Amino acid sequence: MTRRLAPWVAGVVALAALPAIVPNSFYLHVAIMILMWTLLGSAWNLLGGFAGQVSFGHAALFGIGAYVTMILFLKAGLAPWWGIPLGGLAAALVSLPIGLVCFRLRGPYFSLATLAVAEIVKLVALNWETVTNGSVGFLITTFPPVRFFGLAVDWESKLPFYALAALLALGGLAATAWLQTSRLGAYLIAIRENEEAAEAVGIDTVRAKVLTFALSAFLAGLGGGFYAAYFRYVDPDAVLNINLSMEMVFIAMVGGLGTVAGPLVGAVFLTTVGESVRERFQVGHLIFYGLFMMLAIRYMPEGIWGRARRLLAALRARVLGHVAA
Amino acid sequence: MSLLEVDGLTRFYGGLRAVGDLSFTVGEGEILGLIGPNGAGKTTVFNLITGFVQPSAGTIRLDGKSVVGLRPHAVAARGIARTFQVVKPFPGLTVKENVTLAAFLRHPSRRDAEAAALEVLGRLGLGHRAGDLASQLTLMDQKRLEVARALATGPRLLLLDEPMGGLNPSEVDVASRLVDQIRKGGVTVVLVEHVMKAIMRISDRVVVVSQGEKIAEGPPAQVVKEPAVLAAYFGKRAAP
Ligand SMILES: Nc1ncnc2c1ncn2[C@@H]1O[C@H](COP(=O)(O)OP(=O)(O)O)[C@@H](O)[C@H]1O
Ligand SMILES: [Mg+2]
Numbered sequence: 001m002t003r004r005l006a007p008w009v010a011g012v013v014a015l016a017a018l019p020a021i022v023p024n025s026f027y028l029h030v031a032i033m034i035l036m037w038t039l040l041g042s043a044w045n046l047l048g049g050f051a052g053q054v055s056f057g058h059a060a061l062f063g064i065g066a067y068v069t070m071i072l073f074l075k076a077g078l079a080p081w082w083g084i085p086l087g088g089l090a091a092a093l094v095s096l097p098i099g100l101v102c103f104r105l106r107g108p109y110f111s112l113a114t115l116a117v118a119e120i121v122k123l124v125a126l127n128w129e130t131v132t133n134g135s136v137g138f139l140i141t142t143f144p145p146v147r148f149f150g151l152a153v154d155w156e157s158k159l160p161f162y163a164l165a166a167l168l169a170l171g172g173l174a175a176t177a178w179l180q181t182s183r184l185g186a187y188l189i190a191i192r193e194n195e196e197a198a199e200a201v202g203i204d205t206v207r208a209k210v211l212t213f214a215l216s217a218f219l220a221g222l223g224g225g226f227y228a229a230y231f232r233y234v235d236p237d238a239v240l241n242i243n244l245s246m247e248m249v250f251i252a253m254v255g256g257l258g259t260v261a262g263p264l265v266g267a268v269f270l271t272t273v274g275e276s277v278r279e280r281f282q283v284g285h286l287i288f289y290g291l292f293m294m295l296a297i298r299y300m301p302e303g304i305w306g307r308a309r310r311l312l313a314a315l316r317a318r319v320l321g322h323v324a325a
Numbered sequence: 326m327s328l329l330e331v332d333g334l335t336r337f338y339g340g341l342r343a344v345g346d347l348s349f350t351v352g353e354g355e356i357l358g359l360i361g362p363n364g365a366g367k368t369t370v371f372n373l374i375t376g377f378v379q380p381s382a383g384t385i386r387l388d389g390k391s392v393v394g395l396r397p398h399a400v401a402a403r404g405i406a407r408t409f410q411v412v413k414p415f416p417g418l419t420v421k422e423n424v425t426l427a428a429f430l431r432h433p434s435r436r437d438a439e440a441a442a443l444e445v446l447g448r449l450g451l452g453h454r455a456g457d458l459a460s461q462l463t464l465m466d467q468k469r470l471e472v473a474r475a476l477a478t479g480p481r482l483l484l485l486d487e488p489m490g491g492l493n494p495s496e497v498d499v500a501s502r503l504v505d506q507i508r509k510g511g512v513t514v515v516l517v518e519h520v521m522k523a524i525m526r527i528s529d530r531v532v533v534v535s536q537g538e539k540i541a542e543g544p545p546a547q548v549v550k551e552p553a554v555l556a557a558y559f560g561k562r563a564a565p
Contacts, residue, residue, distance in 0.1 A: 183429060183433070183435065186422075186425075186426060186429070187426070187429075189415075189418065190415055190418075190426045193414075193415035193416060193417055193418060194413045194414070194415055194416075196377070196397075196409075196413055197409070197413040197414070197415060197474075198415075198426070199377075199396065199397040199398045199401075200375065200377075200397055200398075200401060200406070200407055200409070200413075200475075201401060201406075201426055201427035201430065201474055201475075201477070201478050202398050202401035202402050202427065202429075202430035202478050203398055203426070203429075203430075204396070204398045204399075205398065206396075
């Protein structure tokens with residue numbers, strides 16, 4: 001039990017200490033991005049890594065979370081800390097019909113269907129102007145004043161967002177850890193291994209996939225809601241962009257599919273590589289980013305985390321072997 | 326009342342009639358042999374009963390209740406388990422994990438499911454391989470795993486699709502005894518098999534299908550002598 005809790009305690013301590021040791025707010029921004037992408041990679045990983053259902057449409061769920069959070073704030077005056085979870089819930093709700101339709105399809109057909117759904121959602125956002133403001137989108141100018149334990153929250157600093165992102169990322173990791181030990185998680189692995197055999201032994205494969213998709217959508221929607229609050233800006237190009245879907249796929253893949261820490265590792269790697277390259281190469285950064293991901297997938301198909309764990313296990317075996325000999 | 330009642334079962338694939346107006350029953354505690362030449366429609370019958378394929382016409386009843394239209398997992402929950410002619414293990418999982426996943430159907434808690442899985446594995450002589458990956462098993466053991474997984478769902482009726490295909494004669498003997506043991510354990514069995522020795526030895530009754538239709542039915546020793554059966558298996562010239 002303590003061994004299982006130890007990495008979590010260490011993680012929480014590190015997260016709490018980080019703002020005190022980073023030299024400036026740019027690094028805090030990088031940390032926030034890593035945490036947001038950890039959440040999003042975890043969201044995608046639940047469905048893609050465990051159940052083997054490769055979605056190319058998670059941008060839609062992210063975007064729904066972002067829009068709901070934004071619209072609730074601007075039109076109903078609902079603060080983002082309510083709007084973000086409601087955005088997650090909205091994404092989960094929307095995922096149900098999407099799942100029921102797309103899960104009729106298998107393999108690449110499922111992936112293409114999710115891609116199509118994401119494009120449809122984007123078209124709706126572009127054209128349903130009375131609700132979404134079309135291609136113009138929304139902008140938040142000021143946040144409501146809040147006090148937290150008697151202290152006024154300074155929304156102009158990155159600290160409140162860092163705290164929120166840390167909470168959300170931990171939530172994503174915890175959801176993965178829960179799934180890994182749950183019966184649902186076992187069902188998903190069975191589905192990934194052989195879907196027909198899974199049905200034959202009594203696993204309701206559609207139900208398992210739809211439930212997982214809803215959980216995944218909830219997390220992706222939380223990520224979108226956070227994005228809206230942090231960047232204070234939402235439009236179809238920003239939050240319903242197919243690049244978002246792809247980055248979630250790559251983070252989960254590079255980090256290591258079906259593992260708890262994989263999305264964190266993937267998010268650290270890609271955010272740091274992506275952000276530092278972006279700084280130096282204003283235009284061509286996406287090419288470097290893509291190239292790096294291709295290499296990672298080519299030479300480390302089990303992901304950085306998977307590879308690291310294997311190397312560690314091998315090392316431990318060798319060391320123990322020496323000790324025994 | 327019979328445990329399983331199949332009546333007028335028909336399935337078309339485009340213009341091809343894979344199963345046509347097939348009726349048969351299986352009594353509780355029976356071992357029914359379902360035989361016929363390749364392409365006769367035996368696997369399709371299993372697919373129809375277990376909900377993997379929907380019938381074009383006909384009824385299928387377990388204990389008098391229709392199972393037509395149920396998805397495969399729901400058929401399994403009603404108590405019909407099957408094996409696949411071409412084995413479908415969860416290759417990346419261990420033997421124990423393979424069977425535990427099936428045991429979840431009757432044992433929601435992981436501890437109970439694992440215990441049930443180990444019990445079934447022991448019964449099938451696979452206990453010593455519990456920790457091995459399913460993909461590392463020999464064909465014989467993969468076929469056993471297929472049966473173990475089906476049994477772990479706690480079925481009343483077990484449909485075995487050529488469980489002895491590709492096994493050598495001594496392995497066939499072992500497998501035959503196993504099927505008999507399963508029946509003694511209270512599970513009714515429908516056995517599709519090409520190994521006639523096994524069919525003759527363990528079936529109480531045999532249904533012969535050819536081109537999707539039933540051409541003979543009765544005790545095995547009697548059925549194999551019928552001209553229609555000989556004709557179906559060996560062509561018209563062999564018929565007396
Ligand atoms: N999914 C399918 N699509 C088209 N034809 C099929 C399909 N499944 C089976 N068939 C055809 O139905 C007939 C019966 O096949 P099958 O049930 O596998 O026979 P058996 O198990 O007795 O060898 C064969 O002619 C086969 O080609
Ligand atoms: Mg067959």
